[in-house]
Amino acid sequence: DAGVTQSPTHLIKTRGQQVTLRCSPKSGHDTVSWYQQALGQGPQFIFQYYEEEERQRGNFPDRFSGHQFPNYSSELNVNALLLGDSALYLCASSLETDFSGNTIYFGEGSWLTVV
């Protein structure tokens, strides 16, 4: 059973560029959340997608946008990259109907370096 898969694993971008990160949730999961983890910090919630709509959003600017596809996979887009966007971007998937809520699985992340 494949867990949460993310791509690419590492990438380097220049300030001002745009980046797209991709996530495939764990089989059977329908909810996808994205987190940003700066070096030495805990993950910070960016947003959550369910039924192809953004349902919750953290304190991130509009430069951060996302999408969820009918197969539940998701993309995170970041425009006008800043040096401060350099971080590990984590995708987490879960099942909406799991009311215990203890089945949130994280992917290995995408390391983004902005130079």
Added chain:
Amino acid sequence: QKEVEQDPGPLSVPEGAIVSLNCTYSNSAFQYFMWYRQYSRKGPELLMYTYSSGNKEDGRFTAQVDKSSKYISLFIRDSQPSDSATYLCASRRGSNYKLTFGKGTLLTVNP
């Protein structure tokens, strides 16, 4: 004030020691409390999960939540070098609400 505070350490202990990791939180609406383990340059993996106050034990790991003092703890007995990792506490409100993490504590268990 951050909603979840965690001493980042680092913490270094000898093999076999009992490790105590702690967090405090400020949001009274938090109902679910988790501990994640994160190895270097990897994604977090769920270690322990607790709903509301109480204790939960799983092998060498014990999680405690005291909602009256807004205190979250993780105890590791008979620590092993393979336990060396960053430990993240996290809290949330509803079952599919966002996770709010602490900064993480870097633990090293020395053979």
